[in-house]
Amino acid sequence: MSANPSEILIDLSTAILRQHDERLQCRLVGESSATQAKRLPFGPFMPDQHRTMEIGLRHWVREQVGVDLAHVEQLYTFADQGRHASGEAAHIVSVGYLALTRTREPDKTPPEAASEDGDWQDLYAFFPWEDWRQGRPELLDAQILPALDKWLEKDAQAADRVRLAFGREGAQWDEEFVLERYELLYEAALVEEALIDQGKQGRQRPKPALGLALHLDHRRILATALGRLRSKLKYRPVIFDLMPAGFTLRALQSTTEMVMGVNLHQQNFRRLVEKSGFLISTGRTQRARGRPAEVFRLRHNERTERPLSGLRVSAGRAKPNSK
């Protein structure tokens, strides 16, 4: 079927995220016909033309999507055979990337351009159980946990993983475990991709309503991206790569909340950010409904590679050995 059974193609797929209109969005490409799932922007890695994979990735993104990337980070390289439908010409290894793009200054956005900038989807459409901003999603207790329990009845192997990932029986819900949760839902065949990979084209069984499906393992890449971003926010100031040049503290907080899927305490958030020393006032102010807010910008060009909230060395350093 395939030209050469051990030929390997490397596919670069990128989860491009932006913050827009109070939503965290993800850029998609591909057919919007009902049968065909959309996919992340992608392209093959061509070692003869791209000196590094990141160069290749930027090439494809430039070609397919007209956005400037801020933070770019390699996520993971997936090569599971089970995930790729048979019939492919070669073995595909997909290298997933996370990229953040800065929103334009709210004022400067040309109004007509809004609909012209491609297919952006609400990220939580793919992971509705990850958004706790309005409280614990009802979906969890109404559908997910009962279905997982039913799955565990046949095979209790994964019981502990479910407990930790979904925060049951004393375990805390950890918002970083996005991938772990998605993988469990996949294993339990509660997401459409699992049915497709099993050859059941999603027509036989009732289509599970657990978020929108994507091409191949792209939703897995997206889950990795969200988990990584949530995790990274806590120790590296990547959040600013989702912000325009000038922004209010409230806007920064909203963006953080979108990513974390959780609401934060406004006054304490302000205290944290002020203490971090990353921001500097522009002197300008931005008015909306209530009291006008001060507009900040990133101090200098302190690049993103600095810890945001102090290091977690924990347990206290001591003096070096005297001897």
Add this chain to the structure above:
Amino acid sequence: MSANPSEILIDLSTAILRQHDERLQCRLVGESSATQAKRLPFGPFMPDQHRTMEIGLRHWVREQVGVDLAHVEQLYTFADQGRHASGEAAHIVSVGYLALTRTREPDKTPPEAASEDGDWQDLYAFFPWEDWRQGRPELLDAQILPALDKWLEKDAQAADRVRLAFGREGAQWDEEFVLERYELLYEAALVEEALIDQGKQGRQRPKPALGLALHLDHRRILATALGRLRSKLKYRPVIFDLMPAGFTLRALQSTTEMVMGVNLHQQNFRRLVEKSGFLISTGRTQRARGRPAEVFRLRHNERTERPLSGLRVSAGRAKPNSK
């Protein structure tokens, strides 16, 4: 020169770390002849035989190295062309992994087996500037920083990266920036690999004494491994995957110190670990020089995927939106 210009081979290379005799060690394979650099255990990914890359990796490790792997984590996929000497038959993409192995119980180690278990090298032989346990390494001020400054004279572009990575001018030394430091030393041609990649076989210039060189980009993988491990220790309890089944708190602390390259405050470390609730006393005690120490073990089989020191959500959660 090569059979097919765009043919891609995937190479799985693993940094296998263990803790042994108060040292953090790394398993190497390959010639010990003077001219040929050693390398990390490796093998090609063969999609026809390995369903996932991790399966392939475990296969090669089993074949080349007789150790049981505990924690295994994919690090990064490197595909830079500049890094691979020309003349290779195909484009090699190397997927780097980090693996931790548990030490045997100190009592149960057969004395003669010690020398029989392969080629283990002190990790800090490759990164002497990363070990601050005896205080700030003299190497830094004596050699590294002057050489970097000399490099920056020609091109000050990287000045800010140097400042952040090496903690100068107000910036703090961040022990996680292992890769960033190594890359800068590579770019400044202060490590042997840089000279080799430039075609100067290290004979012309005086060989820089900045740590032992490894095959191709294996030292870069090792740097990634150390940085990732240092980072991960702070929020996931992977440290236990370097420990034997039973251990004293002092042994746990020493291992943590080896990894972090920093000394910790003993009483506070104890407090932290006790509070974490990960450990449970075995009732046994272990005697050495001073007062005998209590021997602990991991509680149950709480797997490693739990936060060690409380989450860093920072800025405090608030109640969900009431509306």
Add this chain to the structure above:
DNA sequence: TTTATTTATACTCAAATTGAGCATAAATGG
């Protein structure tokens, strides 16, 4: 057999950080 030395463990205390809330300021829309 005492004594110094070494290591483990217990406890204290001040400083810093965090979590939660009250209070006030400065706009807008009746």
Add this chain to the structure above:
DNA sequence: CCATTTATGCTCAATTTGAGTATAAATAAA
């Protein structure tokens, strides 16, 4: 002018962290 909204300032208790001092229990040396 007043109710509403949002931003910002400030307080206060609880918890965590950093850095010690004190004591316990062993070994090595005198």
